[in-house]
Amino acid sequence: METETEAEATKETIVMMKEDIDRPSIIPQSPEEKEQGTAAAAAENRTSGGIHYKSAKKKKRMAVAFVVFENVEQVKDAIKILNEKSDGGKQIKIANATRRSNEKRRASGTTQGLPVNEGHDEDNDAADNDTSVTEGLVPKTRSARDVVTPLAHMPYPDQLEHKKNSLLQTLKRLTRNARKACPDAIPLPEWILKSREIGGLPCKFEGIMESPVVDGYRNKCEFSVGYSLQGKRTVGFMLGNFREGVTAVEEPVNCPNVSRISCKYAVIFQNFLQSSVFPVWDRINNTGFWRQFTVREGRNPGQADLHENPETQIAEVMLIIQVCSLDVADEQMKIEFTRMAQAFAQGAASCSPPLPLTTIVVQDHKGISNAAPADCPLLSLPIPNMNGDSSPGKSGAMEARIHDYISNLRFSLSPTAFFQVNTLAAERLYSLAGDWAELCPDTLLFDICCGTGTIGLTLAHRVGMVIGVEMNESAVEDAQRNAQINSIDNCKFVCGKAEDVIGALLREYLGVAQQRGDASAVSGSNNVKEDANGSNSTKTEKLLVDEDAPVDAHAANSSVEVEKHLCERSITLGVSENLDGENTTNSNKDCDNNDSIADESSNHEIIVTNSSTNFLKSCTECRPASQGNKECTDVNQDILKFTDTNKQNGECKETSHDGHISEEKGIKDAPACHFKDIVAIVDPPRVGLHPTVIKALRTHPRIRRLVYISCNPESLVANAIELCTPTSDKSEKGKGNRGWRSMSAAGLARHRTKSMPSSEPFRPVRAMAVDLFPHTPHCEMVMLLER
Numbered sequence: 045m046e047t048e049t050e051a052e053a054t055k056e057t058i059v060m061m062k063e064d065i066d067r068p069s070i071i072p073q074s075p076e077e078k079e080q081g082t083a084a085a086a087a088e089n090r091t092s093g094g095i096h097y098k099s100a101k102k103k104k105r106m107a108v109a110f111v112v113f114e115n116v117e118q119v120k121d122a123i124k125i126l127n128e129k130s131d132g133g134k135q136i137k138i139a140n141a142t143r144r145s146n147e148k149r150r151a152s153g154t155t156q157g158l159p160v161n162e163g164h165d166e167d168n169d170a171a172d173n174d175t176s177v178t179e180g181l182v183p184k185t186r187s188a189r190d191v192v193t194p195l196a197h198m199p200y201p202d203q204l205e206h207k208k209n210s211l212l213q214t215l216k217r218l219t220r221n222a223r224k225a226c227p228d229a230i231p232l233p234e235w236i237l238k239s240r241e242i243g244g245l246p247c248k249f250e251g252i253m254e255s256p257v258v259d260g261y262r263n264k265c266e267f268s269v270g271y272s273l274q275g276k277r278t279v280g281f282m283l284g285n286f287r288e289g290v291t292a293v294e295e296p297v298n299c300p301n302v303s304r305i306s307c308k309y310a311v312i313f314q315n316f317l318q319s320s321v322f323p324v325w326d327r328i329n330n331t332g333f334w335r336q337f338t339v340r341e342g343r344n345p346g347q348a349d350l351h352e353n354p355e356t357q358i359a360e361v362m363l364i365i366q367v368c369s370l371d372v373a374d375e376q377m378k379i380e381f382t383r384m385a386q387a388f389a390q391g392a393a394s395c396s397p398p399l400p401l402t403t404i405v406v407q408d409h410k411g412i413s414n415a416a417p418a419d420c421p422l423l424s425l426p427i428p429n430m431n432g433d434s435s436p437g438k439s440g441a442m443e444a445r446i447h448d449y450i451s452n453l454r455f456s457l458s459p460t461a462f463f464q465v466n467t468l469a470a471e472r473l474y475s476l477a478g479d480w481a482e483l484c485p486d487t488l489l490f491d492i493c494c495g496t497g498t499i500g501l502t503l504a505h506r507v508g509m510v511i512g513v514e515m516n517e518s519a520v521e522d523a524q525r526n527a528q529i530n531s532i533d534n535c536k537f538v539c540g541k542a543e544d545v546i547g548a549l550l551r552e553y554l555g556v557a558q559q560r561g562d563a564s565a566v567s568g569s570n571n572v573k574e575d576a577n578g579s580n581s582t583k584t585e586k587l588l589v590d591e592d593a594p595v596d597a598h599a600a601n602s603s604v605e606v607e608k609h610l611c612e613r614s615i616t617l618g619v620s621e622n623l624d625g626e627n628t629t630n631s632n633k634d635c636d637n638n639d640s641i642a643d644e645s646s647n648h649e650i651i652v653t654n655s656s657t658n659f660l661k662s663c664t665e666c667r668p669a670s671q672g673n674k675e676c677t678d679v680n681q682d683i684l685k686f687t688d689t690n691k692q693n694g695e696c697k698e699t700s701h702d703g704h705i706s707e708e709k710g711i712k713d714a715p716a717c718h719f720k721d722i723v724a725i726v727d728p729p730r731v732g733l734h735p736t737v738i739k740a741l742r743t744h745p746r747i748r749r750l751v752y753i754s755c756n757p758e759s760l761v762a763n764a765i766e767l768c769t770p771t772s773d774k775s776e777k778g779k780g781n782r783g784w785r786s787m788s789a790a791g792l793a794r795h796r797t798k799s800m801p802s803s804e805p806f807r808p809v810r811a812m813a814v815d816l817f818p819h820t821p822h823c824e825m826v827m828l829l830e831r
């Protein structure tokens with residue numbers, strides 16, 4: 045017997061939990077508790093003989109030990125002995141701990157084609173037991189409906205009230221934390237002083253806007269593929285989180301947010317899987333073939349009759365089947381895909397009315413994380429016609445995209461591009477953001493994290509120019525295409541991580557900031573990044589341009605006009621760190637809120653990334669459709685190539701290029717743009733904005749208005765603390781630092797605020813929620829910040 049280290053985690057492991065407390069959890073419950081708990085834990089964490097004690101203030105105290113054994117017999121013996129032994133009358137809970145199976149045991153041949161429990165060999169009994177033991181901690185009565193739509197039991201008005209109350213608490217946290225973060229030598233800002241008059245809120249909270257559609261509103265449903273509690277191959281939702289040890293998948297029965305069309309396709313796919321020769325994904329061993337199933341729907345144009353079934357508007361359906369093709373013969377796979385496409389086509393045709401079916405795409409994801417990187421290979425399958433053949437033409441392989449409409453604009457969407465899941469509510473969200481942004485023809489609008497360009501494009505007619513920034517390459521291509529489709533010619537989309545490109549973009553369009561501690565502090569923002577401790581790190585980021593790219597000609601020409609669409613060269617390297625210091629390169633979890641069931645159960649929380657293939661293609665020049673250029677120029681040949689080294693040493697090496705955008709290219713010398721009104725609308729993923737982006741926005745004095753759209757109010761609060769708290773000349777960096785790893789997001793934001801360059805803070809002006817996710821606890825929050 046030995047205590048566990050990461051390297052040894054491949055042996056049989058049990059976890060023992062000894063409770064000294066009245067609550068069986070080592071995780072603090074509320075955000076407040078979390079803050080206190082993590083602080084206390086940081087202070088009291090200690091290790092003894094492999095047993096990690098985590099205690100959280102008086103009430104909570106639990107010792108957890110992971111013990112590693114050589115074999116299953118030893119585990120059984122140990123459990124028996126431990127169960128017989130009581131420790132001073134205190135309860136010892138024992139469970140098999142899931143090993144980290146990043147070393148995959150692929151007993152090829154033995155794991156395929158088994159009807160149930162495939163992939164579980166004898167040695168793996170412990171893991172099987174593990175599922176049942178730990179699942180024992182999860183109420184057996186939990187249904188997919190409970191997990192996916194936990195508010196569905198409430199009438200809709202009560203759901204809204206529930207969300208409103210919860211958001212009020214979250215907003216108050218912003219005031220409390222900003223007050224704490226305010227330097228001693230600086231008077232509290234007006235908005236904090238006034239908060240007392242409005243119950244501690246940082247600004248007026250204008251309530252929650254209801255969703256125009258409450259049931260079946262999701263235009264995208266991501267189903268897990270796995271086994272039900274009864275061992276049946278199932279397409280549906282996981283009954284809990286992988287971290288809770290739950291791997292069972294249940295059919296999406298009575299989940300009111302899921303559309304009828306999606307449910308029907310889930311059934312068709314599930315029926316097909318019963319006879320498939322390939323195994324479904326095993327979340328314990330990370331083996332199997334069929335992993336995930338996504339249904340995306342596109343609507344016809346025109347105003348929805350909200351009293352009608354929203355489904356009547358669905359004109360297009362894209363099916364995305366995620367597989368893991370490791371160890372699978374191409375020929376066999378091809379046969380299986382043909383059978384699958386037939387099953388979908390027949391199933392769709394036999395429904396009454398027949399289901400739309402526009403495109404079938406296979407996504408090959410070989411990593412173990414549930415979140416597939418955006419660059420996973422995609423294969424578009426021909427859709428057989430009614431006669432069962434797959435002749436080209438109507439039934440041939442289609443381009444993998446579907447279309448939807450927002451504010452009468454047509455959006456063309458590629459399989460992995462983000463699109464708000466509740467289209468009609470999103471329309472209201474964007475319109476609210478546009479109203480609050482007070483746009484005018486003299487506005488230059490930065491649409492940060494722009495996805496397929498929805499916000500910028502729907503607001504383009506109200507502004508002088510839009511610059512969208514987005515890291516997903518195909519989403520940027522979609523955005524450009526969408527601009528053309530809709531004949532919009534004042535939008536430019538830049539492909540790159542916002543943290544990599546924001547410094548250069550602000551300098552290019554707004555000129556060098558004059559404010560002390562300005563964005564040039566981030567100027568190096570092209571290649572210098574602050575880590576969670578506030579220290580600079582150059583290890584992963586560079587913004588590079590192609591020496592020969594047209595941008596140079598523009599930039600070098602001092603009379604360059606910003607309306608002319610420059611061709612950006614931006615590229616992202618390697619690994620970013622999120623607020624928790626975790627690798628986030630591909631953990632771009634968007635606000636799909638609900639398929640969280642699938643996503644948040646990400647196996648082992650390991651994100652596998654290959655940044656060399658995650659290169660971001662240069663932004664292409666986007667010309668007005670009126671010029672007859674329907675296709676974006678492909679500048680693929682200019683894509684920079686990098687060696688794939690970041691996985692080994694956290695760094696990427698440039699192999700074919702040595703250019704650097706700013707100094708060498710003279711972009712910083714480009715004239716500031718003539719727009720008088722500079723506004724940013726940011727709509728980041730759940731994790732919030734990268735600190736570099738926050739710093740750049742805050743320290744550039746020309747940005748006077750910022751509309752923050754957030755699918756995660758917690759990260760909005762954290763980011764708003766940094767944007768709205770006054771800073772002092774005297775750096776308080778290091779003061780009161782209790783170790784960022786144990787801080788809450790708000791605590792970390794407070795800490796980071798201390799090293800924010802002296803700059804005028806924003807103030808929260810108003811906030812409002814928009815309910816895009818009825819029946820779930822989630823919603824979108826919009827906050828207007830001004831200065």
Ligand SMILES: C[S@@+](CC[C@H](N)C(=O)[O-])C[C@H]1O[C@@H](n2cnc3c(N)ncnc32)[C@H](O)[C@@H]1O
Binds near residue numbers: 464492516730
């Ligand atoms: C919540 S979505 C919003 C998309 C878009 N605004 C919309 O409403 O459809 C967040 C978007 O941010 C993108 N994203 C995530 N991290 C990013 C980063 N570091 N830099 C730029 N874009 C990022 C994602 O690819 C995704 O498209």
